[in-house]
Amino acid sequence: MTDLIARAEALDSADPLAEYRSQFLAPDDFDVVSYLDGNSLGRPLIATAALMEEFIREQWAGRLIRGWTDSWMEWPIRLGDRLGSVALGAAADQVVIGDSTTVLLYKLARAAVDSSPSRKRVILDTDNFPTDRYVLEGIAAEKGLELVWIATDPAAGIQPDQVAAVVDERTALVLFSHVAYRSGWLADVAEINRIAHDAGALSMWDLCHSAGSVPIHLDAWGVDLAVGCTYKYLNGGPGAPAFAYLRKGLQTTLRQPIQGWMGHRASFEMGPGYEPSAGSRALLSGTPPILGMVPLHANLDMLAAAGIEAVRAKSLLLTSYVLDLADEWLAPFGVEVAGPRDPARRGGHVTLRKPGFEALLDPLWDAGVIPDYRRPDGLRIGPAPLSTGFGEVARGLSTLRDLLEK
CATH class of the missing domain: 3.90.1150.10 (Aspartate Aminotransferase, domain 1)
Incomplete structure (x- = not known):
């Protein structure tokens, strides 16, 4: 001892x-x-405590509604770009901050399966985090999809050969966690992506237990879609907003289903009909949680320095x-x-x-x-x-x- x-x-x-x-x-x-x-x-x-006080006393109290045009409107994109650069290996205009992990999972997974209506299968594993499983169960019920379950060892995690055994031309989407929430298993993202792409399927990854702890290379690995939270290793605080990643090459073909004013090409026109914004802003729906984003400024500074x-x-x-x-x-x-x-x-x-x-x-x-x-x-x-x-x-x-x- x-x-x-x-x-x-x-x-x-x-x-x-x-x-x-x-x-x-x-x-x-x-x-x-x-x-x-x-x-x-x-x-x-x-630094987060100081930033929160400064934001409330000066930006919120001092600027009031003017804060939106000062900078707040751009926070989901600017902070998303910084997070992508510091922790996710993602080039600009592919990551946004906002909503919860569950909501962003729904948005991206639903957009993915909607983009391939002839493909009716979604592949996931039995030991993934409950939200991932529940969201896909709900989407499958909405869309009449077949869920293909891979039985994973709770003491290990998803293996490339398990994916290769079930993915085929009927597969629309595969969804797994980069780090398994129960065991801590670190998946081979690049190889699983290759297997999915060879079958014409899209790949989606849950980064909740890896963002800020494990190096991530979304662009280099060929990830199509990803989500993650900011309150674990990113120190965003209880209920801090999550992030979503949508590969640039898919941004003109995938359309997220929760159409709100913040994702419109011209939010303040407030005209008839929904026209999605170009780029990652289209992933937004309603008013972003600005107060909840304040801690991320401090942590991203720290993570960038370390x-x-x-x-x-x-x-x-x-x-x-x-x-x-x-x-x-x-x-x-x-x-x-x-x-x-x-x-x-x-x-x-x-x-x-x-x-x-x-x-x-x-x-x-x-x-x-x-x-x-x-x-x-x-x-x-x-x-x-x-x-x-x-x-x-x-x-x-x-x-x-x-x-x-x-």
């Missing part, structure tokens, strides 16, 4: 991103000693350290690792499994240790690289070990 604690101290001392931890807001009376749920909700930045490759390097060190702690401290109590050990296939979190883990949640929280829990028996350990140190991970898992001993 001592060697692993000493290793945490050495890793923290050598951490090139250690300075960023002090940029996160942690009040003096903060009762959390180990926050291991950055893959569900990121911590707030000190660099996504450096973030990924630390993430791999953190999750590797979690695996070592699990093997030495927790395995003797029957705890299993329910996710990939191979760093090439591991996202930003590690899932630990043991029957009865749910009963430990309240004692862990009472002790100031906050992991995530996914039924039936998985604890997700998600250390966010910019806000989490190795000593913090050690404190959290040592507390878990003590509770297991009891």
Whole structure:
């Protein structure tokens, strides 16, 4: 046990991103000693608190309705472009910020299947996040489509050969998660895209558990459509708006179904009939959540300064350290690792499994240790690289070990 604690101290001392931890807001009376749920909700930045106050006092109170013509109208596109550049590997005018992940999933998936009316099959996997599955079930009911389910191992994730076995000329769309929400499995996006495209199908990816943690190359990988949230590794705050990506080559052929004034080619004309805007703005519908976008300015500044490759390097060190702690401290109590050990296939979190883990949640929280829990028996350990140190991970898992001993 001592060697692993000493290793945490050495890793923290050598951490090139250690300075960023002090940029996160942690009040003096903060009762959390180990926050291991950055893959569900990121911590707030000190800069975010200042930006929110400045926005309310100066932009909102000072400019009032004039704020829209000052800059707010362009925030969904400007912030989308910046997010695409900093974290998604996407050229300009392909990413927008706005709506929730669920709404954007519906918009893009519905647009995709509408664009190929002769293709009646949609491929998805059984262990994808519930929203993805539920949205596609609803679209299938609306459109009379066949859902083709790939059974994926909850301790792993989608494999290219599984996709190749079912995709064909009847397939309109394939939808998977880049990082599996349960296991942390990192999918081979480029290869799965190639398989889908060879069959003439479109590919769509859920980036919720990878954006801001894992390098993403949407343009280079040939992704057609993607969605993701901003409140996990992007520290946008509870309920922060999501983002959508639509490849430029598809923007003239795909038409999202929720037609609103903000996506019109001339929003303030307010004339008869809907005419979609050119480019990514056509993905917008109603008035965008400007207040909810304010935190993204601060986090994108931080992520740009740190660099996504450096973030990924630390993430791999953190999750590797979690695996070592699990093997030495927790395995003797029957705890299993329910996710990939191979760093090439591991996202930003590690899932630990043991029957009865749910009963430990309240004692862990009472002790100031906050992991995530996914039924039936998985604890997700998600250390966010910019806000989490190795000593913090050690404190959290040592507390878990003590509770297991009891």
